[in-house]
Amino acid sequence: MQTEEEILKIKKVKNTAVRTVVLRHLLSQEKAQSLKDIENALAYTDRSSIFRTLKTFEENKVIHSIEDGSGMTKYAVCAKGCNCDPKDLHHHFYCTNCDKTFCLFDVPIPKIQLPENFKLQQANMVVKGLCDNCNK
Amino acid sequence: MQTEEEILKIKKVKNTAVRTVVLRHLLSQEKAQSLKDIENALAYTDRSSIFRTLKTFEENKVIHSIEDGSGMTKYAVCAKGCNCDPKDLHHHFYCTNCDKTFCLFDVPIPKIQLPENFKLQQANMVVKGLCDNCNK
DNA sequence: CTTTTACTGCAACTCGATTGCAAAGATTAC
DNA sequence: GTAATCTTTGCAATCGAGTTGCAGTAAAAG
Ligand SMILES: [Mn+2]
Ligand SMILES: [Mn+2]
Ligand SMILES: [Zn+2]
Ligand SMILES: [Zn+2]
Numbered sequence: 001m002q003t004e005e006e007i008l009k010i011k012k013v014k015n016t017a018v019r020t021v022v023l024r025h026l027l028s029q030e031k032a033q034s035l036k037d038i039e040n041a042l043a044y045t046d047r048s049s050i051f052r053t054l055k056t057f058e059e060n061k062v063i064h065s066i067e068d069g070s071g072m073t074k075y076a077v078c079a080k081g082c083n084c085d086p087k088d089l090h091h092h093f094y095c096t097n098c099d100k101t102f103c104l105f106d107v108p109i110p111k112i113q114l115p116e117n118f119k120l121q122q123a124n125m126v127v128k129g130l131c132d133n134c135n136k
Numbered sequence: 137m138q139t140e141e142e143i144l145k146i147k148k149v150k151n152t153a154v155r156t157v158v159l160r161h162l163l164s165q166e167k168a169q170s171l172k173d174i175e176n177a178l179a180y181t182d183r184s185s186i187f188r189t190l191k192t193f194e195e196n197k198v199i200h201s202i203e204d205g206s207g208m209t210k211y212a213v214c215a216k217g218c219n220c221d222p223k224d225l226h227h228h229f230y231c232t233n234c235d236k237t238f239c240l241f242d243v244p245i246p247k248i249q250l251p252e253n254f255k256l257q258q259a260n261m262v263v264k265g266l267c268d269n270c271n272k
Numbered sequence: 273c274t275t276t277t278a279c280t281g282c283a284a285c286t287c288g289a290t291t292g293c294a295a296a297g298a299t300t301a302c
Numbered sequence: 303g304t305a306a307t308c309t310t311t312g313c314a315a316t317c318g319a320g321t322t323g324c325a326g327t328a329a330a331a332g
Contacts, residue, residue: 016297016310035288046312051290053310067205069260071320072288091248096257110246112227117268121232124205126260132253152279152329171319182281187320189279207289208319 032074068094097134168210168237204230233270
């Protein structure tokens with residue numbers, strides 16, 4: 001596992017106090033985090049600073065965002081080597097019972113047969129259901 | 137193609153003036169419509185009435201919703217015979233240039249290998265890129 | 273016809289997301 | 303070093319999609 005400093009250096013994002021704690025928090029969590037999740041976890045950091053940090057991270061491929069339909073965008077740290085290209089795309093799982101969203105890094109998206117002349121750039125693939133913990 | 141009346145009858149949704157025009161509008165459009173899209177198209181129908189109509193339609197499987205990451209939920213009429221079960225799931229395409237979202241009815245979701253003990257209920261699969269018209 | 277239930281329009285409100293601005297901090301120029 | 307410049311941060315205000323309470327209207331039931 002890389003440290004926050006290493007990741008930011010690789011992705012060419014300047015290291016600041018807010019960026020370090022936001023990235024550290026994201027790395028420490030198993031499930032994807034919303035802006036509010038992060039705000040709640042970091043009591044002394046302003047929401048707008050976290051918001052702008054997330055934008056910066058996303059622009060620089062430090063993290064990727066997930067629209068899981070819960071009304072709040074979730075964020076997760078990109079895997080090592082990820083460049084957010086089509087080849088790096090993977091599915092996400094949203095548990096409709098416990099509200100947990102996370103990356104299925106092991107479930108890459110299969111080749112999708114798009115209509116003639118369409119170009120794939122990105123994807124937001126969210127599978128919904130019950131996680132193992134809630135499916136009992 | 138079924139008429140609005142036929143669809144509502146099959147799905148056991150009572151026919152009303154607002155429901156008819158909303159469904160007619162959705163049927164007339166190639167791309168999935170947001171609440172605002174419908175509001176703009178139906179000058180004399182109140183937003184909240186359209187909103188509640190969409191909720192009713194979705195609960196009764198007349199339409200399904202698509203979270204395409206644009207900030208507005210889009211809605212599309214379900215295909216004939218669709219029951220919104222996992223077997224009826226399909227991908228959606230969002231054009232990052234012209235902002236058009238639509239169903240890829242011909243691209244069903246392949247079997248996704250979920251982790252042990254996970255249960256699939258629904259899915260929101262949005263592929264993003266350029267549509268044929270914008271990819272020139 | 274009267275009562276009950278469902279639908280609609282309007283206004284107000286919620287809440288996640290976003291922005292303007294000034295202060296604080298970091299970097300570069302001299 | 304100091305001054306000028308650029309970047310980051312916190313605060314408050316704002317935006318906008320979505321949602322709700324309520325009263326009036328329409329439809330269904332009795
Ligand atoms: Mn992911
Ligand atoms: Mn669809
Ligand atoms: Zn769960
Ligand atoms: Zn397009």
